[in-house]
Amino acid sequence: MSRPQEDLVPRIVRVEEVRQETPDTRSLKLAFDDPAVRDNFTFKPGQFGLVSVFGVGEAVFCIASPPIWKGFFEVSVKEVGKLTSAIHDLEPGDTAGFRGPYGNSFPYEENFGRNMVFVGGGIGLAPLRPLIWQTLADRDKFGDVYIVYGSRSVNDIVYRADLEEWGGRDDVKMVTTVDPGGEDETWKGEVGLVPQILEKVNPPSDSVLVTCGPPIMIKFVFMSAKKLGLKPADVVTTLEMKMKCGVGTCGRCNIGSRYVCRDGPVFTLEQMQALPNEF
Amino acid sequence: MISKERLLDAIREAGAKDYAVFAPVAKDAGVMLEEIDDPASINFDHVLTVNTLKDVGLPRVEALAEFDRDARTMEAIRDDDGKVLVFGSRPCDAAAQKILDAILIGEITDSRYAARRERMVMMTLACSTADDACFCSSMGYGPHDPTGSDVLLLPKGTEFIVRSHTPRGEEFLRELGMTPDADVEGDPPPELKRKVETGGLKEKLDKNFDDPIWNSVSENCVSCGACFYMCPTCHCFDVIDESGLSRGRRLRLWDTCSFAGFTKMASHQPRVGRHARYRQRIMHKFKYTVDNVNLVACVGDGRCIRACPYGVDLCEVLEALVGNE
Known part of the structure; x- marks a missing residue:
């Protein structure tokens, strides 16, 4: 990775394909512009990243494709607000931003x-x-x-x-x-x-x-x-929470002392029983 | 010992050695910590600056990157190079810096904040006065506490005793040809009228998330966010784009758990109600940060008490929480 993720700056991705899942949900196949980043991108099931539409903003989405599919990854986006409709406006060939992977992963x-x-x-x-x-x-x-x-x-x-x-x-x-x-x-x-x-x-x-x-x-x-x-x-x-940084510093996604971005997003019921009911 | 005149000369010299100098200056709004050109403008007799050191290390608005949709670029913006001398902030603010360091520099590091801290020298002015809202000693600090300071200046009459507390402080003093003073006692620290007993608070907070007390202690809070804005340890932020533009900047801005939109998602709001938001603020400072970095995120500077338009008094809230069965 050429740049530390903590600087909160995404890398450029290209929309390769758009798939309409339901009337309000689309999946986007994304690939990093930079071949070196594309080839070295690894993650584990359960991890997430932030998708950016420049001029609109960024938000958290889980990576919806498995790491064994190489050269691209997918996110699925339900249209619910300003950013998600801007993501829905993206067409194959368009540019977006992505930073991640963040968070822990599913036990495997x-x-x-x-x-x-x-x-x-x-x-x-x-x-x-x-x-x-x-x-x-x-x-x-x-x-x-x-x-x-x-x-x-x-x-x-x-x-x-x-x-x-x-x-x-x-x-x-x-x-x-x-x-x-x-x-x-x-x-x-x-x-x-x-x-x-x-x-x-x-x-x-x-x-x-x-x-x-x-x-x-x-x-x-x-x-x-x-x-x-x-x-x-x-x-x-x-779990899903509103997040801005993805790395545990913006102070937004905590449930009790645990940050969903850094200590999660994957939690066991046993871990959650120790957390307040604020999710 | 150093006289005020010689001290100002030393700051002048630091400026000549390419330090950007931040110091307290009197403004219409009160005494503000700002970047200065002329050390003669420095104010020495305030209790606290209106603003905090966040303005130096974690600015209220910061450009993270510049994007160009058509050119398919997002380039990082960094303006965290260059040496900085923070002169004349108070011991509570220096201590707050230590707390932010523990939160923002660690396993996961805020690279911009860390870069600024790396280049920052803290020359702190110990307090000669305190006001009714000051309660630093109740938080384990004090008007002459050195926590977070590289150099601490202790008032003695019209002069200052110079104490170095870190290798960086020693190096800075050497650079300016100053020598630290040993074995000299300064004027006694001011007595703080306000005291709050927080023994047992953490144990209470470990258990009282669902206690109705959160309704009563938050009764007068109007979620205006003034307390967070003034707080030296509140550090939560938002990230937004200059909107509607194909070229523009991605900005990081201060944000607060006092605002309902802080956690609101399109389809779900996990933190419902003012009492829940107020609880988050207190829990974050007095429980969550303790759980995570073993520090209370409050230095007793009292700014939240001075700033609250509805008289919400943190010390009274803490006492109510401690006393609640």
């Missing part, structure tokens, strides 16, 4: 041999996606693999191609669901909230569960995990 090698349960809600599948692909690349190193994915409605399902591929594998037990009322006549998955569906799937109590979604979903998934008998140390999530 220590889970070899374990059953894995991935529980995603809405765009919250984005940070799990690199971990799922990585896990499937090392499929023989893990026990059973479960994926529970839910969205508000059929129209809000992201990463359809990925879900189709995962669901088609006979070494993955995948269940998709939509919130009640979100189904249409073509829907063949479950109807119900993610935590309920997770309990119905009933993965073994010695599993490792990794979840991300809206904060309220995460809180209910924690309760379901408890009901299923999972150990708090084996329940893992990744």
Whole structure:
């Protein structure tokens, strides 16, 4: 890396491809302009970075592609405000900025041999996606693999191609669901909230569960995990907070004494039980 | 011992040796710490400067980079080179610098702040007076405390005793041909009227996150942010772009947990309510920073007390927290 990340200045990336995930969510395939940076860019599933649109600003997004895909990386962006709509205005060939990777990552090698349960809600599948692909690349190193994915409605399902591929594998037990009322006549998955569906799937109590979604979903998934008998140390999530620096100095993303950018974004339920309820 | 005249000559010489000199000068708004040209303008008899050393090490507005969308460039801007002499700030402000150092220079380093600190010499003027808001001694410092100072000048009559407290201070004195004084006692430090007992505070804060006391202690806070702006240890910042331009600068600005927008995301606000924001301010100073770098992020300079338009008094709040069962 040619420049210390702490100077808060992004590197130039080029938009290679834009994929419309849902009516309000797009995935962007980004590549660093500088070939040396592009070739040396490494990260771990769970890490994040800040995407800049010059003249608008920057914000935090998880890296949504696995590190085993080389030469580019992806971010998925839901249009919710000024910066995210500026990101949505980007077209292939356009310039943006990126700095990262920042933060810790999902536990990985220590889970070899374990059953894995991935529980995603809405765009919250984005940070799990690199971990799922990585896990499937090392499929023989893990026990059973479960994926529970839910969205508000059929129209809000992201990463359809990925879900189709995962669901088609006979070494993955995948269940998709939509919130009640979100189904249409073509829907063949479950109807119900993610935590309920997770309990119905009933993965073994010695599993490792990794979840991300809206904060309220995460809180209910924690309760379901408890009901299923999972150990708090084996329940893992990744949190989102407003961040400006990404490295622990801007003072914005703390929950209690822990900074989500520096000490997280990945936390176990066990770690979170020691934190105040302010997320 | 050194007379005021000789001291001013030494500062003049530092200026000639390419030090940018920051010192207290009287302005309409009060005595401000500013970059000066003529040491004759230095004010010696204030209690505290209105502003803090953040203006030197962590400026309120700082350009991080310049972008050009069409040319596809984002070039870092650095203006942290050059030697700086900070003359005449008070011991509490010097101590605050030590706290910022612990937070911003470490495992993860704010490279701009660190570069400025690297080139900064702190020649502190020990206090001869204190006002009703000063409570540095309750925070473990004092009107003559050397924490954070490279050189400490202790008043003795109309002259000053020179004490060096760091290798950098020694080197600076040598550079200016000054010698530190040993075995001379200065005038006694001023008595502080205000005292606050904070024994047991940390243990309380470890447990009282959900206590209703946060509602009562924050009752008069209007989230104006004056306390943070004046605080020598508040260091949170925002990063924004000069907007709507294809060419412009990315800026870093001071920001505060007092403002509701501080943690507000498009779809989620984790910190709801004024009491929660006030709690964050107190927790950050008296618990979180202790947990992370083993220092309380308060030096008892009292600026937040002087600045608050609604009379929120930090010492009273701390006492209420300590006394709360």
